Amino acid sequence: MLQRLIQDGVGGAPILPEVLARFFVHALRTDNLDGVAYLSEYCRRNEVDITNWDLSAFRASLNHYMNVDFDLSKLLTFTKFHTQFYAQRAQRVFGSLPNDQVDDAAITAASQSIFSEHDALVDLSHLFTFLSEQIGNERVIDPITKEDCMWQLVDMYTRDPLFFRASQQS
Numbered sequence: 001m002l003q004r005l006i007q008d009g010v011g012g013a014p015i016l017p018e019v020l021a022r023f024f025v026h027a028l029r030t031d032n033l034d035g036v037a038y039l040s041e042y043c044r045r046n047e048v049d050i051t052n053w054d055l056s057a058f059r060a061s062l063n064h065y066m067n068v069d070f071d072l073s074k075l076l077t078f079t080k081f082h083t084q085f086y087a088q089r090a091q092r093v094f095g096s097l098p099n100d101q102v103d104d105a106a107i108t109a110a111s112q113s114i115f116s117e118h119d120a121l122v123d124l125s126h127l128f129t130f131l132s133e134q135i136g137n138e139r140v141i142d143p144i145t146k147e148d149c150m151w152q153l154v155d156m157y158t159r160d161p162l163f164f165r166a167s168q169q170s
Contacts, residue, residue, distance in 0.1 A: 017048050024050075028057045033077040040081045041144045051089045055082070055118040062122055072134055076149045079131070080142060082124075083156050089114045090163045102162060110162070111169040128153070 020039060027035040043050050058078050065071040093110045131150065140149045157167055 014046055015042070020048060021050075021053055024053055025057055028061060031061065033061060033074045036081060037077045037142075037144060040077075040084055044084055049088060050081075050085055051092060053085070055085055056121050058082075059121060062127075066127070066130065070134070072131070072140070075127075075131060076140055076142070079127075079153050080149055083153050086114060087156050090160070090166070093166075094160075094162055107162065107165045108169055111166040114166055115169075 020043060024036065024039055027033070027039065040050075042048070058081070061074065062078060065074045090110075093113045097106060097110065135150065141147065142149050156163070158164060
């Protein structure tokens with residue numbers, strides 16, 4: 001259903017966020033990472049807030065596809081969701097900071113608010129290095145958005161100096 005909504009642009013009432021959250025959990029439990037990829041894109045296009053979803057639900061999939069049965073596509077689904085998840089969190093946290101209150105204490109508090117809940121899920125620098133080594137000089141194009149998946153991740157962590165500083169503390 002999500003695939004059809006995204007590919008065909010089928011109109012109608014938006015899907016309730018609670019239903020999307022349940023689909024997310026079910027998709028990860030049943031190893032339906034293609035469904036998670038379409039879900040991520042649906043949520044991005046429809047501005048659905050995913051910041052309260054349990055990112056640690058990816059733990060079993062990450063372990064399996066990094067350590068048991070390498071699958072680049074499934075790992076990139078995680079990076080796509082991860083990028084969207086943390087970009088939304090950062091937007092919410094930094095949007096609530098007054099411009100004149102961006103000292104080190106504010107950055108530390110922002111980092112805690114953005115990253116601490118799922119900080120132990122994956123060593124992102126290790127995952128990024130691992131994916132870079134696996135991909136080499138190839139471009140990895142998301143079949144849904146037609147954009148380079150790795151570039152989205154790099155761009156998110158380097159575009160905003162506040163986000164970069166906060167990510168350094170996580």
